[in-house]
Every structure is written in structure tokens, then in C-alpha cells.
Amino acid sequence: MASISKRLLLFVAALLATAKMATSVTRCPDCGGAAVPYPLSTSPTCGDQLYKIRCDAGSLKFDTLNNTYPILSINPLTQRLVIRPSNFIPNTCVTVDIAHGGIKLNSNLPFNVTSGNTILYFNCTDLLLRSPLNCSSTSLCHSYIKGSRGEATKCEMAQLCCTFRTGGSSNSYMIRVRESGCRAYTSFVNLDPSLGVGQWPEPGLELQWLLPREPVCNTEADCDGNAVCGVDPNGTGLRRCVCNSGFVWDPVAGICSQSERFLLD
Template identity: 60%
Template sequence: MELLLFSTAFLLTFAGFTLSAEPCPPCGNTTVPFPLSTSSSCNDPSYKIRCSSSTLFFDTLNYSYPIQSINPNTQRFIIQPASLISNTCVTTDKIHQGIQLNNTLPFNITSSNTIVYLNCTQSLLMSPLNCSSTSLCHSYINGTVSASACGGELCCSYRAGGSSNSYMIRVRESGCSAYSSFVNLDPVLQVNRWPEPGLEIQWLLPKETVCGSQGDCDTTKSSCGADTRSGNGINRCFCNSGFVWDPVQGVCAEVMNKGSTDRTALIAGLTSGIGALLIIVIIATLLYKRHRRIVEAQQRLAKEREGILNASGGGRAAKLFTGREIKKATNDLSSDRLLGIGGYGEVYKGILQDGTVIAVKCAKLGNAKGTDQILNEVRILCQVNHRNLVGLLGCCVELEQPIMVYEFIENEWSYSYRDRHNEGIGISGIRVLRGTKTEPTFDERGSRGD
């Protein structure tokens, strides 16, 4: 009977201790976010910290450490580790065996901490710690004035976190007598660029607020009821329908109507999709019309040029070659197709798609002749018929320089506009000699083609 009365009194005391309907006041200039609590009447007292002389402290099992910063969004805060006793390699909390958290409370050490252990015993050489000559602890000793007393002693380093060390950073006679900690340390940095010493602690997301009656809850958003999840007889303020527990803010937050949200998202998505589709259609239509105008203009120009080439005169009809045909026939005017070079330009061997072998004569870049002038010359030259002159098949005026296309004759002298009697025909140098034994006089000197 006495045990039952004692248990009842304990539960009532615990329940009364954990009621927390009000936020905690600031500690000096530092806000105390939910669920951290500085008294039994604010936030969640199971997340207890302490405010003293306008400074927040985190109490471990046997020592207290100042809190440097708090981040409620990540549920973490950073405490200041114990310092070294002056001119020694011993930390002030060695007497308490370092940092030891109560593992029944919702706090633990994060894996963002890099720990350097100093003044260690040889027994640690068998541990998974890095006690080699390249360990970060040597950099810390050599680069920190306060740690200079640790020089020559065995030191180690490791990354905190994990089940075996998430609740303590231990210092003792049989291990290491000093330590320091750094949050999110970049090991490649020089020691003078390391962050200030600190140890990051995280807290678990809290459950709903403990209550003794409905008056302890926000009557419009939550109701006091038994916490059947824990089975310890504790009541909590459970959120009403339409609300959900927000463990960061410590309140029951309103849930957006899913149907309304879905409809809004659907309408927004359809509107955006239709608008984007309309823009794409408009752009595609404009591009198509532009393409059609270009094609029609090219077709008109091609007909006009064919008309110039095939104008009356009794000669053979000349062909207007496209730039694509010329490039394909000559392998894009490849140097291995070069037959000769003269004053007018270069001559290449080419093979048309139907297998016809041709000689392609390209004017030099910067040739001042206009397109119409080239077309007229081709038209006139196609009317010239001489047994010693290689036939002109046509031309190409699409590319940067004018191009003449001839019949290809093996082992002929290079291109000239004079016949074997050196009598000019009055047209610019775009003809070749056929089958002559005496080298002609050239207006444009060129090498003999194969």
C-alpha cells in the first residue's frame, strides 16, 4: 500500500513537473526555443537547460558547459568544451571524467564533431583512434599556444558519433587526460583557420505536451488524453482533427485541406501547362513560317539562276550545283583531292553521287566577282565548243567563294582560258586544255594536275 501511494505521488509530481503551456523567456539576449526548457513551467522540462547570469548552460551528469549557439531548425546546439589547466595538458573536467551525458534524456553527441585527445597512455594504441604521426592532434598541438604543454605526449583523434561514444567524451588516467572538439572541421585547413572549439549536441523531436487536465491544452486545437504509446499513464495534449503536431514549434498546426490543396495544385498545373503549350505553339508557328519564307526565297532564287544559266544561246544547259553537293563530292574540299593551285584559285577532284568524276575550281577568298557575273560567264562558256577545251558543267554560288565545275580529264595541263595557239577567248580563266602536247601560256600559272 505504501509503495502504491509512493508511486502515485511520484507520477503526480512528475506530471506536475512536466506541464508546460508557456514558452520560456529569453536568457539575456538568447532566445530559448521549444522544446528546450529553463524551468518547470515553460516549454518541455524534459529538455532541461539552465540560465545563469544571462548565459545558457547544459548540465551533464557531473559538470556544466556554456551553450555557444542553438539551431532549432536542426534540433542542435553547441557547447563550449572544458579548457586546459594553465601550463598543463589536463582539462578542467578531468576530475569529472570529461563529458558524460545522461542517456535517459533526449540528448546525444552528433557525428559532426572531430575530437582530439591529448596526453594519452600507450594502451590507446590498440584502439580504433588515429594515434599516428599524421593525426590531426599533432597539428593542434603545434599550432595552438594553450596546447603547447602537450608536446611530446601521445595524442589521437577521431570523429565522434555512433552508439559507442554518442553520450560521452571521456578523459581519465588510464586513457587521455585532455581533449578538445571542433564542429564540422575541414582537416585540410591550417590550424589558425579551424573553428573555435565546440561540441555539437542534438535533441530528439519531442512528443506532444504533457497535461493534467484539458485546461493545460489549447482547447481549440488539442485535447488532453492518455498517451497509450508509452503505457506509463501520462496524459498529453493530442491535436484535434484538422491539426497536426509540430515538434519544432511545439504547437498543433492546422492541416491544409487536402482536397482544396489538390484542386489548387491541379488548377495551377493546368494553367501553367496550357500557358507553356500556347507559347510553344506560337514559337513553333513563327519558326515554321520563317522557314517556309526562307525555302520559298531559295526556290525563287534557284529558278532565277537556272533561268540565267539556261538562257538562249544554243549551248548546252549548265547546272547549278548546291554547296552540299560540292562539299560531298570533294570530301569538303579535302587537301588529298587537290589537283593544282593557280592565280584564280584551287582545283579539286570530285565524284558526284551518280559516280561522275569532276574537276572543281574554287576561286580565292575575296574574289570580287558577283553571283550574277559568275552565272553569266558560265552561261556564255557553255556555248563555247572546242575539241581542245574541257567542257564546263556548271557552277556553285552558295559558298563563300565562286566555284566552277568541269569535266575531269586524266593527265591534263592545269586550268587556263587560252587554247593551244595561245589565242584568248575573251572570258576569264575558267577553261582547261585538252590533249595538247605543247604547254600553253597561262594567265594564271598553276601546277599540272593528275
């Protein structure tokens, strides 16, 4: 037992020492007091450039293909962030981003919509009755309209409303809003439908990002002492900082850390 405890202590100490070493990646500075964890990037000199977000006047923003949404929270351990859905146009049952067709993510980038969102669609046409969405009289969207004190109350006289959970292959990158479908929407993360509307969380749409690969490099100077600039084993034609023997790539911290097997040998 003492031997195991000693090994664990050595393992933790080695990890801490490794974390203090110079790395080939740089975490971006905080934005208005909000941390910007790796691999998210607010400038060309930090983070991973595939994971771009924006720091705009002290507030974090997420750019889609066609619009920009405020970031409400970021969780680097689960690789997830929450953006605020579009507001309603005053005194209407139409959301502002109908002009952009709703939320459209770039499918070539490492972000997608998670399965934890409940989407409420409002002001829909009869075409939605042929969709897999729940547009029945018991749909959760009716509860929201009746219990909401915000602009959604304007949707009470609209033709039709519907509800669905995200995460299917057809909606991983898009929340559509259009004249021939539904003209308004809102979203809630990990919603418990048994709660009254007054107990619901604030509206949000949860996105997740894929774990980043090792940093791209041109020379050995682009990598730290625990990695070499080598050919990408995935055959992309790029060169990446490949971790040395006894080290493994930690995509959350953005460093080559000593592997547990190596430390316990």
C-alpha cells in the same frame, strides 16, 4: 496555376493564424539576449521539462551528469546546440573536467553527441594504441599542437595524442577523459581538416535533441482549443494533449497546426 497559388496563400495564412492561437506550451524568455527556443526549458513554467538547460547570470549553460558547460549556440531548426569543451588546467596538458571523467550525458534524456564533431585527445597512454582511434604520427591532433598558440602547446611533450569523429554507438553520450586513457581533449564542429589550424573554428561540441512529444496534461484546461487531453497512444500511462482531427503536432513550434492535407481539401 492560379488555383495552386491561391491554395498556397490560404495555407500560409492559416498557418500564421494557427501560430497566433493560445497553446498549451510556453517558450522560455530570452537569457541575456539569447533566445531559448521550444522545447528547451530554463524553468519549471516554460518549455518541456525533459529538455532542461540553465540561464545563469545571463548566460546559457548545459548540465551533464557530472559537470556544467557554456552553450555557444542553438539551432532550433536542426535541433542542435553547441557547448564549449573544458579548458586546459594552466601550464599542463590536462583538461579541467578530468576530475569529472570528461563529458557524460544522461542517456535517459533526449540529448546525444552528434556525428559532426572531431575530437582531439592529448596526453594519452599506450592503451589507446589498441583503440580504433587514429593515434598515428599523421593524426590531426599533431597539427593542432604545432599550430595552436593556446594551452595545447603544453601537449607537445606528452606521450601520445589521437583523433576521432563522434557519432558511433559507444560514444553518443560520452567524451571520456581519465588518467588511464587520455588526460586532455578538445573538439571542433564540422571541421575541414584541409584548412590550416589558424582557420579552424573555435572549439565546440555539438549535441542534438530528439523532437518533443505532445505536452503532458491532467485536464482539458492544460491543452489549447486544437487538442484534447487524451491517453498517450504509446502506452506510457501518461495523458497528453492530442491534436484534434485536421491538426498535426508541430514539435518545433510546440503547437497543433492545421495539416496541409486539411487546408488544401
